[in-house]
Amino acid sequence: MKYMLLIHSAATDQAAACESSFEDWQVYDKAVKEAGILVDAHSLADLTTATTVRVDPSGERAITTDGPFAETREVLGGYYVIDVPDLDVALDWAARCPGARDGGSVVVRPIADFGA
Amino acid sequence: MDGRVAETMTSVEAMFREERGRLLASLVRRFGDLDLAEEVASEAIEAALVHWPVDGVPASPGAWLLTTARRKAVDRLRRDRTYAARLAVLQVEVDRAGPAPPADADGDLPDERLQLFFTCAHPALPAEDRAALTLRCLAGLTTAEVARAFLVPSATMAQRIVRAKRKIRQARIPFRVPGADELPQRLPGVLQVLYSIFTEGYAASSGPDLQRPGLAEEAARLARILRRLLPAEREVAGLLGLMLLVHARRDARTGPDGGLVLLEDQDRGRWDRAMIEEGRGLVLAALTGGPPGPYGVQAAIAALHDEAADVATTDWPQIVALYDVLLALTPSPVVALNRAAAVAMRDGPEAGLALLDELAGEPRLRGHHPYPAARADLLHRLGRFHEAAAAYREALDLAGTEPERAHLRRRLNAIEEAGA
Numbered sequence: 292m293k294y295m296l297l298i299h300s301a302a303t304d305q306a307a308a309c310e311s312s313f314e315d316w317q318v319y320d321k322a323v324k325e326a327g328i329l330v331d332a333h334s335l336a337d338l339t340t341a342t343t344v345r346v347d348p349s350g351e352r353a354i355t356t357d358g359p360f361a362e363t364r365e366v367l368g369g370y371y372v373i374d375v376p377d378l379d380v381a382l383d384w385a386a387r388c389p390g391a392r393d394g395g396s397v398v399v400r401p402i403a404d405f406g407a
Numbered sequence: 408m409d410g411r412v413a414e415t416m417t418s419v420e421a422m423f424r425e426e427r428g429r430l431l432a433s434l435v436r437r438f439g440d441l442d443l444a445e446e447v448a449s450e451a452i453e454a455a456l457v458h459w460p461v462d463g464v465p466a467s468p469g470a471w472l473l474t475t476a477r478r479k480a481v482d483r484l485r486r487d488r489t490y491a492a493r494l495a496v497l498q499v500e501v502d503r504a505g506p507a508p509p510a511d512a513d514g515d516l517p518d519e520r521l522q523l524f525f526t527c528a529h530p531a532l533p534a535e536d537r538a539a540l541t542l543r544c545l546a547g548l549t550t551a552e553v554a555r556a557f558l559v560p561s562a563t564m565a566q567r568i569v570r571a572k573r574k575i576r577q578a579r580i581p582f583r584v585p586g587a588d589e590l591p592q593r594l595p596g597v598l599q600v601l602y603s604i605f606t607e608g609y610a611a612s613s614g615p616d617l618q619r620p621g622l623a624e625e626a627a628r629l630a631r632i633l634r635r636l637l638p639a640e641r642e643v644a645g646l647l648g649l650m651l652l653v654h655a656r657r658d659a660r661t662g663p664d665g666g667l668v669l670l671e672d673q674d675r676g677r678w679d680r681a682m683i684e685e686g687r688g689l690v691l692a693a694l695t696g697g698p699p700g701p702y703g704v705q706a707a708i709a710a711l712h713d714e715a716a717d718v719a720t721t722d723w724p725q726i727v728a729l730y731d732v733l734l735a736l737t738p739s740p741v742v743a744l745n746r747a748a749a750v751a752m753r754d755g756p757e758a759g760l761a762l763l764d765e766l767a768g769e770p771r772l773r774g775h776h777p778y779p780a781a782r783a784d785l786l787h788r789l790g791r792f793h794e795a796a797a798a799y800r801e802a803l804d805l806a807g808t809e810p811e812r813a814h815l816r817r818r819l820n821a822i823e824e825a826g827a
Contacts, residue, residue: 377579377580378531378578378579379581399578401577401578401579
Protein backbone atom coordinates (compact mmCIF):
# COMPACT_ATOMS: atom_id res chain seq x y z
CA MET A 292 0.00 0.00 0.00
CA LYS A 293 1.44 3.34 -1.08
CA TYR A 294 1.11 6.49 0.98
CA MET A 295 2.28 10.00 0.23
CA LEU A 296 3.69 11.94 3.16
CA LEU A 297 3.15 15.63 2.42
CA ILE A 298 5.58 17.64 4.47
CA HIS A 299 4.36 21.06 5.48
CA SER A 300 6.76 23.46 7.08
CA ALA A 301 5.68 26.11 9.54
CA ALA A 302 5.97 29.85 8.87
CA THR A 303 9.45 31.08 7.90
CA ASP A 304 10.51 32.17 11.36
CA GLN A 305 11.03 28.47 11.93
CA ALA A 306 13.44 28.26 8.99
CA ALA A 307 16.51 28.54 11.22
CA ALA A 308 15.38 25.55 13.23
CA CYS A 309 14.86 23.58 10.00
CA GLU A 310 18.35 24.35 8.73
CA SER A 311 19.98 23.23 11.93
CA SER A 312 18.23 19.86 11.55
CA PHE A 313 19.77 19.11 8.14
CA GLU A 314 21.52 16.17 9.73
CA ASP A 315 18.15 14.85 11.00
CA TRP A 316 16.86 14.88 7.44
CA GLN A 317 19.87 12.91 6.23
CA VAL A 318 19.34 10.34 8.97
CA TYR A 319 15.62 10.07 8.15
CA ASP A 320 16.23 9.81 4.42
CA LYS A 321 18.77 7.07 4.97
CA ALA A 322 16.37 5.17 7.26
CA VAL A 323 13.56 5.31 4.68
CA LYS A 324 15.88 4.02 1.96
CA GLU A 325 17.34 1.26 4.10
CA ALA A 326 13.87 0.08 5.16
CA GLY A 327 13.21 -0.65 1.48
CA ILE A 328 9.93 1.31 1.49
CA LEU A 329 10.93 4.34 -0.59
CA VAL A 330 8.99 4.83 -3.84
CA ASP A 331 9.75 8.47 -4.51
CA ALA A 332 10.75 11.62 -2.67
CA HIS A 333 11.50 15.23 -3.52
CA SER A 334 12.01 18.52 -1.75
CA LEU A 335 10.44 21.55 -3.38
CA ALA A 336 12.26 24.81 -4.07
CA ASP A 337 11.25 27.91 -2.12
CA LEU A 338 7.62 28.98 -2.46
CA THR A 339 8.68 32.36 -3.93
CA THR A 340 9.70 30.44 -7.08
CA ALA A 341 6.20 28.96 -7.53
CA THR A 342 3.86 29.94 -10.37
CA THR A 343 0.13 29.13 -10.56
CA VAL A 344 -1.71 28.57 -13.85
CA ARG A 345 -5.50 28.64 -14.26
CA VAL A 346 -7.42 28.35 -17.50
CA ASP A 347 -10.89 29.89 -17.59
CA PRO A 348 -13.80 28.44 -19.63
CA SER A 349 -12.92 30.59 -22.66
CA GLY A 350 -9.43 29.08 -22.73
CA GLU A 351 -7.80 32.24 -21.40
CA ARG A 352 -4.66 31.50 -19.48
CA ALA A 353 -4.16 33.26 -16.13
CA ILE A 354 -0.75 33.10 -14.52
CA THR A 355 -0.21 34.20 -10.94
CA THR A 356 2.57 34.01 -8.45
CA ASP A 357 1.95 33.66 -4.77
CA GLY A 358 1.68 36.91 -2.84
CA PRO A 359 3.64 38.10 0.18
CA PHE A 360 1.10 36.40 2.48
CA ALA A 361 2.72 33.08 1.64
CA GLU A 362 5.13 33.36 4.53
CA THR A 363 2.39 33.28 7.13
CA ARG A 364 0.95 29.93 5.99
CA GLU A 365 2.04 26.35 6.27
CA VAL A 366 3.87 25.58 3.06
CA LEU A 367 4.27 22.27 1.24
CA GLY A 368 8.02 21.76 1.26
CA GLY A 369 8.38 18.24 -0.07
CA TYR A 370 7.03 14.74 -0.06
CA TYR A 371 7.84 11.08 0.32
CA VAL A 372 5.92 8.23 -1.29
CA ILE A 373 6.41 5.06 0.72
CA ASP A 374 5.10 1.52 0.29
CA VAL A 375 4.17 -0.03 3.65
CA PRO A 376 1.61 -2.62 4.85
CA ASP A 377 -0.91 -0.32 6.55
CA LEU A 378 -1.77 3.12 7.89
CA ASP A 379 -0.24 2.51 11.31
CA VAL A 380 3.17 1.89 9.72
CA ALA A 381 2.75 4.97 7.52
CA LEU A 382 1.83 7.06 10.57
CA ASP A 383 4.92 5.79 12.38
CA TRP A 384 7.14 6.92 9.49
CA ALA A 385 5.36 10.28 9.43
CA ALA A 386 5.99 10.69 13.16
CA ARG A 387 9.71 9.98 12.65
CA CYS A 388 9.97 12.61 9.89
CA PRO A 389 11.82 15.78 10.98
CA GLY A 390 9.16 17.76 9.07
CA ALA A 391 6.57 16.77 11.70
CA ARG A 392 8.46 18.71 14.40
CA ASP A 393 9.12 22.39 15.15
CA GLY A 394 5.61 23.51 14.20
CA GLY A 395 5.60 21.59 10.93
CA SER A 396 3.19 18.80 10.02
CA VAL A 397 3.07 15.74 7.82
CA VAL A 398 -0.19 14.83 6.08
CA VAL A 399 -0.49 11.13 5.24
CA ARG A 400 -2.58 10.39 2.14
CA PRO A 401 -3.13 6.93 0.68
CA ILE A 402 -2.39 6.77 -3.04
CA ALA A 403 -5.62 5.97 -4.90
CA ASP A 404 -5.66 2.52 -6.43
CA PHE A 405 -8.07 2.45 -9.37
CA GLY A 406 -7.26 -1.17 -10.10
CA ALA A 407 -8.99 -2.35 -6.94
CA MET B 408 -37.19 -5.19 1.90
CA ASP B 409 -40.72 -4.68 3.21
CA GLY B 410 -41.51 -3.53 6.71
CA ARG B 411 -42.15 -6.96 8.19
CA VAL B 412 -38.93 -8.41 6.86
CA ALA B 413 -37.04 -5.39 8.17
CA GLU B 414 -38.67 -5.88 11.56
CA THR B 415 -37.72 -9.56 11.69
CA MET B 416 -34.17 -8.67 10.71
CA THR B 417 -33.98 -6.18 13.57
CA SER B 418 -35.11 -8.74 16.11
CA VAL B 419 -32.64 -11.29 14.73
CA GLU B 420 -29.83 -8.79 15.06
CA ALA B 421 -30.90 -8.06 18.62
CA MET B 422 -31.01 -11.77 19.47
CA PHE B 423 -27.55 -12.34 18.08
CA ARG B 424 -26.11 -9.07 19.35
CA GLU B 425 -23.39 -10.70 21.41
CA GLU B 426 -22.55 -13.36 18.81
CA ARG B 427 -22.48 -10.83 16.03
CA GLY B 428 -19.54 -8.87 17.45
CA ARG B 429 -17.50 -12.01 18.02
CA LEU B 430 -18.35 -13.40 14.60
CA LEU B 431 -17.56 -10.10 12.93
CA ALA B 432 -14.18 -9.87 14.65
CA SER B 433 -13.27 -13.42 13.59
CA LEU B 434 -14.29 -12.74 10.01
CA VAL B 435 -12.40 -9.47 9.87
CA ARG B 436 -9.38 -11.33 11.21
CA ARG B 437 -9.67 -13.80 8.33
CA PHE B 438 -10.62 -11.55 5.44
CA GLY B 439 -9.19 -8.20 6.46
CA ASP B 440 -12.30 -6.52 5.09
CA LEU B 441 -15.03 -5.06 7.27
CA ASP B 442 -17.70 -4.78 4.57
CA LEU B 443 -17.43 -8.40 3.51
CA ALA B 444 -17.31 -9.48 7.15
CA GLU B 445 -20.48 -7.55 8.00
CA GLU B 446 -22.33 -8.84 4.98
CA VAL B 447 -21.59 -12.52 5.55
CA ALA B 448 -22.05 -12.22 9.32
CA SER B 449 -25.60 -11.02 8.70
CA GLU B 450 -26.19 -13.79 6.16
CA ALA B 451 -24.94 -16.44 8.59
CA ILE B 452 -27.22 -15.13 11.32
CA GLU B 453 -30.16 -15.21 8.91
CA ALA B 454 -29.28 -18.83 8.04
CA ALA B 455 -29.12 -19.69 11.74
CA LEU B 456 -32.63 -18.37 12.18
CA VAL B 457 -33.85 -20.64 9.38
CA HIS B 458 -31.97 -23.81 10.44
CA TRP B 459 -31.73 -23.76 14.22
CA PRO B 460 -35.46 -23.88 14.96
CA VAL B 461 -35.68 -26.98 12.71
CA ASP B 462 -32.36 -28.78 13.30
CA GLY B 463 -31.76 -27.60 16.85
CA VAL B 464 -29.03 -25.26 18.10
CA PRO B 465 -25.61 -26.74 17.22
CA ALA B 466 -23.19 -27.78 19.96
CA SER B 467 -20.89 -24.91 19.12
CA PRO B 468 -23.09 -22.08 17.79
CA GLY B 469 -20.16 -19.72 17.28
CA ALA B 470 -18.24 -22.23 15.16
CA TRP B 471 -21.40 -22.98 13.15
CA LEU B 472 -21.89 -19.28 12.44
CA LEU B 473 -18.25 -18.82 11.46
CA THR B 474 -18.24 -21.82 9.11
CA THR B 475 -21.47 -20.66 7.49
CA ALA B 476 -20.20 -17.11 7.13
CA ARG B 477 -16.93 -18.29 5.57
CA ARG B 478 -18.85 -20.40 3.07
CA LYS B 479 -20.96 -17.36 2.17
CA ALA B 480 -17.79 -15.32 1.76
CA VAL B 481 -16.29 -17.90 -0.62
CA ASP B 482 -19.52 -17.80 -2.69
CA ARG B 483 -19.40 -14.06 -2.76
CA LEU B 484 -15.75 -14.00 -3.85
CA ARG B 485 -16.43 -16.52 -6.62
CA ARG B 486 -19.02 -14.15 -8.03
CA ASP B 487 -16.81 -11.07 -7.74
CA ARG B 488 -13.33 -11.68 -9.15
CA THR B 489 -11.99 -8.14 -8.75
CA TYR B 490 -12.98 -8.11 -5.11
CA ALA B 491 -11.40 -11.53 -4.67
CA ALA B 492 -8.13 -10.37 -6.19
CA ARG B 493 -7.98 -7.38 -3.88
CA LEU B 494 -8.75 -9.53 -0.85
CA ALA B 495 -6.12 -12.07 -1.86
CA VAL B 496 -3.52 -9.37 -1.35
CA LEU B 497 -4.93 -8.58 2.07
CA GLN B 498 -5.04 -12.27 2.91
CA VAL B 499 -1.31 -12.64 2.41
CA GLU B 500 -0.72 -9.92 4.95
CA VAL B 501 -3.28 -11.33 7.37
CA ASP B 502 -1.46 -14.67 7.21
CA ARG B 503 1.84 -12.94 7.68
CA ALA B 504 0.50 -11.43 10.91
CA GLY B 505 0.44 -14.92 12.40
CA PRO B 506 -1.99 -17.80 12.94
CA ALA B 507 -5.42 -17.26 14.46
CA PRO B 508 -5.50 -17.76 18.22
CA PRO B 509 -6.78 -21.17 19.39
CA ALA B 510 -10.33 -21.76 20.60
CA ASP B 511 -11.00 -20.78 24.20
CA ALA B 512 -11.72 -23.08 27.15
CA ASP B 513 -15.41 -23.48 26.25
CA GLY B 514 -14.29 -25.02 22.96
CA ASP B 515 -15.97 -22.10 21.24
CA LEU B 516 -14.42 -19.53 18.99
CA PRO B 517 -11.49 -17.48 20.21
CA ASP B 518 -12.49 -13.97 21.13
CA GLU B 519 -10.88 -11.72 18.55
CA ARG B 520 -12.87 -8.61 19.35
CA LEU B 521 -9.97 -6.71 20.88
CA GLN B 522 -8.49 -5.78 17.51
CA LEU B 523 -11.88 -4.54 16.39
CA PHE B 524 -12.08 -2.27 19.45
CA PHE B 525 -8.79 -0.70 18.43
CA THR B 526 -9.79 -0.33 14.78
CA CYS B 527 -13.14 1.29 15.62
CA ALA B 528 -11.42 3.73 18.01
CA HIS B 529 -8.48 4.41 15.68
CA PRO B 530 -7.19 7.99 16.04
CA ALA B 531 -7.23 8.40 12.24
CA LEU B 532 -11.05 8.23 12.29
CA PRO B 533 -13.12 11.32 13.09
CA ALA B 534 -13.92 11.31 16.82
CA GLU B 535 -17.69 11.39 16.21
CA ASP B 536 -17.48 8.28 14.02
CA ARG B 537 -15.54 6.18 16.53
CA ALA B 538 -18.44 5.75 18.96
CA ALA B 539 -20.90 5.07 16.13
CA LEU B 540 -18.67 2.41 14.61
CA THR B 541 -18.02 0.78 17.99
CA LEU B 542 -21.77 0.54 18.67
CA ARG B 543 -22.38 -0.84 15.19
CA CYS B 544 -19.56 -3.41 15.08
CA LEU B 545 -19.07 -4.41 18.71
CA ALA B 546 -22.36 -3.73 20.45
CA GLY B 547 -24.16 -5.14 17.41
CA LEU B 548 -26.60 -2.24 17.16
CA THR B 549 -28.27 -1.69 13.81
CA THR B 550 -27.50 1.54 12.00
CA ALA B 551 -31.02 2.76 12.86
CA GLU B 552 -30.41 2.05 16.55
CA VAL B 553 -27.07 3.87 16.47
CA ALA B 554 -28.82 6.80 14.77
CA ARG B 555 -31.46 6.87 17.51
CA ALA B 556 -28.74 6.71 20.15
CA PHE B 557 -27.16 9.88 18.80
CA LEU B 558 -30.48 11.52 17.84
CA VAL B 559 -29.53 11.90 14.19
CA PRO B 560 -31.55 10.76 11.18
CA SER B 561 -30.88 7.19 10.11
CA ALA B 562 -29.61 8.31 6.69
CA THR B 563 -27.08 10.65 8.30
CA MET B 564 -25.77 7.87 10.52
CA ALA B 565 -25.62 5.46 7.59
CA GLN B 566 -23.48 7.99 5.71
CA ARG B 567 -21.16 8.43 8.68
CA ILE B 568 -20.70 4.69 9.09
CA VAL B 569 -20.08 4.26 5.37
CA ARG B 570 -17.56 7.10 5.46
CA ALA B 571 -15.72 5.57 8.42
CA LYS B 572 -15.63 2.14 6.83
CA ARG B 573 -14.40 3.62 3.57
CA LYS B 574 -11.54 5.28 5.39
CA ILE B 575 -10.66 2.00 7.13
CA ARG B 576 -10.59 0.25 3.76
CA GLN B 577 -8.98 2.89 1.56
CA ALA B 578 -6.40 4.22 4.00
CA ARG B 579 -5.96 0.65 5.23
CA ILE B 580 -6.38 1.18 8.93
CA PRO B 581 -5.17 -2.17 10.25
CA PHE B 582 -7.15 -4.69 12.27
CA ARG B 583 -4.67 -5.43 14.98
CA VAL B 584 -4.03 -5.04 18.66
CA PRO B 585 -1.27 -2.49 19.27
CA GLY B 586 1.94 -3.93 20.66
CA ALA B 587 2.82 -3.59 24.33
CA ASP B 588 4.89 -0.48 23.59
CA GLU B 589 1.99 1.25 21.82
CA LEU B 590 -0.79 0.12 24.13
CA PRO B 591 -0.41 2.91 26.73
CA GLN B 592 -0.82 5.43 23.92
CA ARG B 593 -3.76 3.72 22.20
CA LEU B 594 -5.85 2.30 25.05
CA PRO B 595 -7.05 5.70 26.34
CA GLY B 596 -8.63 6.29 22.91
CA VAL B 597 -10.67 3.09 23.21
CA LEU B 598 -11.70 3.94 26.79
CA GLN B 599 -12.65 7.45 25.71
CA VAL B 600 -15.02 6.03 23.07
CA LEU B 601 -16.76 3.80 25.62
CA TYR B 602 -16.94 6.62 28.15
CA SER B 603 -18.44 9.00 25.58
CA ILE B 604 -21.15 6.41 24.79
CA PHE B 605 -21.81 6.06 28.51
CA THR B 606 -22.04 9.79 29.25
CA GLU B 607 -24.38 10.28 26.30
CA GLY B 608 -26.60 7.61 27.87
CA TYR B 609 -26.24 8.93 31.41
CA ALA B 610 -26.61 12.63 30.69
CA ALA B 611 -28.03 13.06 27.21
CA SER B 612 -26.68 16.23 25.62
CA SER B 613 -30.07 17.04 24.11
CA GLY B 614 -33.55 15.68 23.60
CA PRO B 615 -36.70 15.07 25.64
CA ASP B 616 -35.20 12.54 28.06
CA LEU B 617 -32.62 13.13 30.72
CA GLN B 618 -31.17 9.64 30.52
CA ARG B 619 -31.05 6.99 27.86
CA PRO B 620 -30.28 4.01 30.11
CA GLY B 621 -30.19 1.62 27.15
CA LEU B 622 -27.15 3.45 25.79
CA ALA B 623 -25.44 3.52 29.21
CA GLU B 624 -26.04 -0.23 29.46
CA GLU B 625 -24.52 -0.84 26.03
CA ALA B 626 -21.45 1.12 27.13
CA ALA B 627 -21.16 -0.94 30.32
CA ARG B 628 -21.59 -4.14 28.32
CA LEU B 629 -18.76 -3.10 25.99
CA ALA B 630 -16.57 -2.15 28.95
CA ARG B 631 -17.28 -5.59 30.44
CA ILE B 632 -16.13 -7.27 27.22
CA LEU B 633 -12.99 -5.12 27.20
CA ARG B 634 -12.35 -5.99 30.86
CA ARG B 635 -12.42 -9.70 29.98
CA LEU B 636 -10.07 -9.13 27.05
CA LEU B 637 -7.61 -6.95 28.99
CA PRO B 638 -7.83 -8.18 32.59
CA ALA B 639 -4.47 -6.69 33.58
CA GLU B 640 -5.31 -3.14 32.50
CA ARG B 641 -6.32 -1.28 35.65
CA GLU B 642 -7.90 1.65 33.81
CA VAL B 643 -10.33 -0.74 32.09
CA ALA B 644 -11.38 -1.91 35.56
CA GLY B 645 -11.64 1.74 36.59
CA LEU B 646 -13.85 2.63 33.63
CA LEU B 647 -16.21 -0.31 34.13
CA GLY B 648 -16.31 0.45 37.87
CA LEU B 649 -17.12 4.11 37.19
CA MET B 650 -19.93 3.15 34.83
CA LEU B 651 -21.49 0.68 37.29
CA LEU B 652 -21.19 3.01 40.28
CA VAL B 653 -22.94 5.82 38.39
CA HIS B 654 -25.44 3.61 36.60
CA ALA B 655 -26.46 2.08 39.96
CA ARG B 656 -28.27 5.36 40.71
CA ARG B 657 -30.28 5.45 37.46
CA ASP B 658 -33.73 4.72 38.99
CA ALA B 659 -33.37 7.36 41.67
CA ARG B 660 -32.04 9.99 39.30
CA THR B 661 -35.32 10.77 37.57
CA GLY B 662 -38.62 11.47 39.29
CA PRO B 663 -41.98 9.92 38.29
CA ASP B 664 -42.51 12.83 35.87
CA GLY B 665 -39.11 12.20 34.23
CA GLY B 666 -37.68 15.22 36.06
CA LEU B 667 -34.11 15.47 37.34
CA VAL B 668 -33.52 14.46 40.97
CA LEU B 669 -30.23 15.74 42.35
CA LEU B 670 -27.86 13.48 44.27
CA GLU B 671 -28.79 15.19 47.56
CA ASP B 672 -32.52 14.50 47.02
CA GLN B 673 -32.30 10.96 45.66
CA ASP B 674 -33.97 8.06 47.44
CA ARG B 675 -30.84 6.04 48.11
CA GLY B 676 -32.92 2.95 48.82
CA ARG B 677 -33.53 2.78 45.08
CA TRP B 678 -29.86 2.51 44.25
CA ASP B 679 -28.77 -0.80 42.81
CA ARG B 680 -26.78 -2.36 45.70
CA ALA B 681 -25.50 -5.36 43.72
CA MET B 682 -24.16 -3.07 41.02
CA ILE B 683 -22.50 -0.86 43.65
CA GLU B 684 -20.81 -3.88 45.21
CA GLU B 685 -19.46 -4.97 41.85
CA GLY B 686 -18.28 -1.43 41.16
CA ARG B 687 -16.47 -1.23 44.50
CA GLY B 688 -14.58 -4.41 43.70
CA LEU B 689 -13.49 -2.88 40.42
CA VAL B 690 -12.30 0.31 42.17
CA LEU B 691 -10.07 -1.87 44.31
CA ALA B 692 -8.66 -3.57 41.20
CA ALA B 693 -8.18 -0.20 39.51
CA LEU B 694 -6.31 1.43 42.38
CA THR B 695 -4.00 -1.36 43.50
CA GLY B 696 -0.77 -2.46 41.88
CA GLY B 697 0.37 0.82 40.41
CA PRO B 698 -0.20 4.56 40.15
CA PRO B 699 -3.88 5.56 39.80
CA GLY B 700 -5.37 6.47 36.43
CA PRO B 701 -8.15 9.01 35.80
CA TYR B 702 -10.96 6.45 35.45
CA GLY B 703 -9.92 4.63 38.63
CA VAL B 704 -9.95 7.92 40.57
CA GLN B 705 -13.35 8.94 39.18
CA ALA B 706 -14.69 5.50 40.09
CA ALA B 707 -13.36 5.95 43.64
CA ILE B 708 -15.20 9.29 43.88
CA ALA B 709 -18.41 7.66 42.65
CA ALA B 710 -17.94 4.86 45.20
CA LEU B 711 -17.69 7.37 48.08
CA HIS B 712 -21.03 8.87 47.02
CA ASP B 713 -22.60 5.43 46.72
CA GLU B 714 -21.37 4.32 50.15
CA ALA B 715 -22.76 7.36 52.01
CA ALA B 716 -26.17 7.27 53.72
CA ASP B 717 -26.83 10.89 52.72
CA VAL B 718 -25.10 14.05 51.54
CA ALA B 719 -24.35 15.27 55.07
CA THR B 720 -22.38 12.15 56.02
CA THR B 721 -20.60 11.83 52.67
CA ASP B 722 -16.80 11.80 53.05
CA TRP B 723 -16.25 15.19 51.38
CA PRO B 724 -12.61 15.63 52.54
CA GLN B 725 -11.75 12.35 50.83
CA ILE B 726 -13.68 13.37 47.70
CA VAL B 727 -11.81 16.69 47.54
CA ALA B 728 -8.52 14.80 47.95
CA LEU B 729 -9.44 12.50 45.06
CA TYR B 730 -10.34 15.49 42.89
CA ASP B 731 -6.87 16.88 43.68
CA VAL B 732 -5.36 13.66 42.34
CA LEU B 733 -7.64 13.76 39.30
CA LEU B 734 -6.78 17.38 38.60
CA ALA B 735 -3.07 16.49 38.65
CA LEU B 736 -3.66 13.58 36.25
CA THR B 737 -6.00 15.39 33.87
CA PRO B 738 -5.94 19.16 34.40
CA SER B 739 -9.26 20.46 33.10
CA PRO B 740 -11.65 23.24 34.08
CA VAL B 741 -14.51 20.71 34.20
CA VAL B 742 -12.65 18.71 36.87
CA ALA B 743 -11.87 21.98 38.68
CA LEU B 744 -15.61 22.80 38.61
CA ASN B 745 -16.48 19.47 40.24
CA ARG B 746 -13.73 19.93 42.78
CA ALA B 747 -15.11 23.39 43.67
CA ALA B 748 -18.54 21.85 44.29
CA ALA B 749 -16.96 19.27 46.61
CA VAL B 750 -15.01 22.00 48.43
CA ALA B 751 -18.32 23.84 48.94
CA MET B 752 -19.66 20.75 50.69
CA ARG B 753 -16.55 20.40 52.84
CA ASP B 754 -15.86 24.05 53.71
CA GLY B 755 -19.14 25.83 52.95
CA PRO B 756 -20.62 27.63 49.93
CA GLU B 757 -18.39 30.69 50.28
CA ALA B 758 -15.21 28.66 49.76
CA GLY B 759 -16.74 26.83 46.77
CA LEU B 760 -17.93 30.06 45.20
CA ALA B 761 -14.47 31.62 45.46
CA LEU B 762 -13.05 28.65 43.50
CA LEU B 763 -15.83 28.84 40.91
CA ASP B 764 -15.21 32.55 40.38
CA GLU B 765 -11.56 31.80 39.66
CA LEU B 766 -12.77 29.71 36.72
CA ALA B 767 -14.90 32.54 35.27
CA GLY B 768 -12.65 33.19 32.25
CA GLU B 769 -12.25 29.54 31.21
CA PRO B 770 -13.16 29.16 27.52
CA ARG B 771 -14.03 25.48 28.00
CA LEU B 772 -16.68 26.37 30.59
CA ARG B 773 -18.33 28.93 28.33
CA GLY B 774 -21.60 27.38 27.20
CA HIS B 775 -21.23 24.54 29.77
CA HIS B 776 -24.48 24.78 31.77
CA PRO B 777 -23.25 22.97 34.90
CA TYR B 778 -20.99 25.97 35.57
CA PRO B 779 -23.71 28.65 35.96
CA ALA B 780 -25.95 26.01 37.61
CA ALA B 781 -23.30 25.30 40.27
CA ARG B 782 -22.76 29.03 40.85
CA ALA B 783 -26.52 29.58 41.11
CA ASP B 784 -26.80 26.85 43.71
CA LEU B 785 -24.03 28.30 45.90
CA LEU B 786 -25.31 31.87 45.53
CA HIS B 787 -28.76 30.62 46.49
CA ARG B 788 -27.38 28.94 49.62
CA LEU B 789 -25.58 32.17 50.53
CA GLY B 790 -28.87 34.07 50.26
CA ARG B 791 -27.63 36.16 47.30
CA PHE B 792 -30.94 35.68 45.49
CA HIS B 793 -30.57 38.29 42.72
CA GLU B 794 -27.26 36.86 41.56
CA ALA B 795 -28.56 33.30 41.96
CA ALA B 796 -31.57 34.09 39.75
CA ALA B 797 -29.29 35.56 37.06
CA ALA B 798 -27.07 32.47 37.14
CA TYR B 799 -30.11 30.14 36.95
CA ARG B 800 -31.32 32.07 33.88
CA GLU B 801 -27.90 31.71 32.29
CA ALA B 802 -27.90 27.94 32.96
CA LEU B 803 -31.45 27.67 31.64
CA ASP B 804 -30.38 29.13 28.31
CA LEU B 805 -27.61 26.53 27.98
CA ALA B 806 -29.14 23.28 29.27
CA GLY B 807 -29.75 20.71 26.54
CA THR B 808 -32.47 18.38 27.86
CA GLU B 809 -36.00 19.28 28.95
CA PRO B 810 -35.79 17.67 32.43
CA GLU B 811 -32.68 19.72 33.20
CA ARG B 812 -34.39 22.89 32.05
CA ALA B 813 -37.48 22.04 34.12
CA HIS B 814 -35.31 21.55 37.21
CA LEU B 815 -33.57 24.90 36.71
CA ARG B 816 -36.94 26.61 36.10
CA ARG B 817 -38.29 25.23 39.38
CA ARG B 818 -35.28 26.59 41.26
CA LEU B 819 -35.61 29.96 39.55
CA ASN B 820 -39.35 30.14 40.29
CA ALA B 821 -38.71 29.38 43.96
CA ILE B 822 -36.41 32.39 44.20
CA GLU B 823 -38.73 34.67 42.26
CA GLU B 824 -41.74 33.70 44.38
CA ALA B 825 -39.72 34.43 47.50
CA GLY B 826 -39.71 37.99 46.18
CA ALA B 827 -36.15 38.37 45.05
